[in-house]
Amino acid sequence: MADEIAVAEPTILDTFIELLPEIGKAAGETGLMMVICLTAAIIVGGALGILVFLTSQGQVLGRYRRFNLVANGFINVFRSFPFIILLVAVSPFTRHIVGTSIGPLAASVPLSLAAIFYFARLIEQTLRDVPRGVIEAAEAMGASPLQVVSQVLLVEARSGLILAVTITAVSFLSYSAVAGVVGGGGIGDLAIRYGYYRFQTDVMLITIVLLVILVQSIQFFGQWLARRVDKR
Amino acid sequence: MIRPVQTAHNTQNSAFPRMTTQTSDAPAIALRGVSKSFRTPDGQQVGVQPTHLDVAPGEIHGIIGFSGAGKSTLLRIANLLERPDAGQVIVHGQDLMTLSPAALRTARQRIGMIFQHFNLLHNRTVADNVAFPLRIAGADEARIAERVKTCLEFVGLSEKAGVYPAQLSGGQKQRVAIARALAPEPHVLLADEPTSALDPRTTQSLLEVLADVNRRLGVTILLVSHEMGVIRRLCHRVSVMEAGQIVERLTIANGRIPPDSQLAQWLRDFGDAEGDEAGTDDTEAAPQHLLSEAAHG
């Protein structure tokens, strides 16, 4: 029986084992892109989202209306670019700071840009769920705007914030596959090179299964954590 | 000016050194000619017209009036949650309007506030909620632990220290809110409809807590309510508001509203059976009428 299998067409498992080094490399590249763009999103996008929220009407820093208008405009403009266009449009900038416009590091630049504004909007929306009265109570107790952020907003909205990170991670896993098309590397690139250009359907399948597993785990873990920290 | 009711029985708790209430006649809260209007899509909306209000140290002062009369706005002016367009806001001798943002924050630490909807932090335990104003003020952990313990004992919720607010009843949440307001040892407590979300029996027990806060800790209380029962049972004096102005100031002795007052007239007009029971009834029918009346202008 074992012999029969050995002489038959290579199974999907054989392909998988054969491609393992390639897959490992691709997964590493995807991981790199994700780490860079999520870090940028959380730090820069998070700060931007918080500022936009704080400066919106009736909030703690509502008097900085002009900042709010400008930042909102920026977010909208960047969010309305189709990702593939953004990818191409920023490539001179990418080449300037990374030195090349191909490879996972280069792909991380447009990915980060898109993720920053995507995440900023998500955060701003999430913070709206914190009741105004709770923020006001903190102000009445003498909390500074910084304390309102760190002691009230981030604490009260924490499960929403975790979900926002989860959604961003899932979205940008798929965006990073798009970045693969223009030589970004990663799992998406693998799917294109073997599965699409070489008609190796089994490679295509393997990458899809991999992505599905990844998305499922991110989603599952995110939701589990969000539920765990929610005491409301 | 009418002196507040003096501490009748000295149920002094050593953990709560009685605050050194000023012996002078200087008011604990003085709003001098404060006014506030709001810009809305359909024009300028008057919140409070130029108004004076003096609250003596140790007094429980009520504000009552129709919906939209400007009660909440006036109360929120007292800690500058609402910054008035004009006038002075003096709390314990300090003109809040002249303070820098940092100095205002420090002043606010001694001005407690409680709300109709409690406004607790839901992702923090009861103990952490009570600790919140102290953490903000940068108090050390030993003091925080001591104050949390004392204040939770005061409101009778020591055994709920580790629980999250979602697991508490409305009355318990408001007790936590009171403990939180008391933690930094405030001079004054501002309360906006603190019992309006609660049933009559819970209201009664909360009023006892508030009376205790005033009697045992010497905290001056400025309280907004549209429930006549609350005003009668708790307040020493009451200001009646209408259309952004205080139209009447009354002294409530033994829960009685002076019968020749505008307020007593309103109560007769809008169905309250009159306050002869001296605050034991819970007929809140009158305020309901007051509310619907105001809605029609």
Ligand SMILES: Nc1ncnc2c1ncn2[C@@H]1O[C@H](COP(=O)(O)OP(=O)(O)OP(=O)(O)O)[C@@H](O)[C@H]1O
């Ligand atoms: N932030 C605001 N923006 C616009 N108008 C406001 C604002 N706050 C209050 N007002 C207006 O000011 C007036 C007084 O409102 P306020 O909330 O002080 O009334 P209130 O006496 O507390 O009423 P209620 O018993 O319903 O709580 C109302 O006409 C209200 O519409």
Ligand SMILES: [Mg+2]
């Ligand atoms: Mg009100």
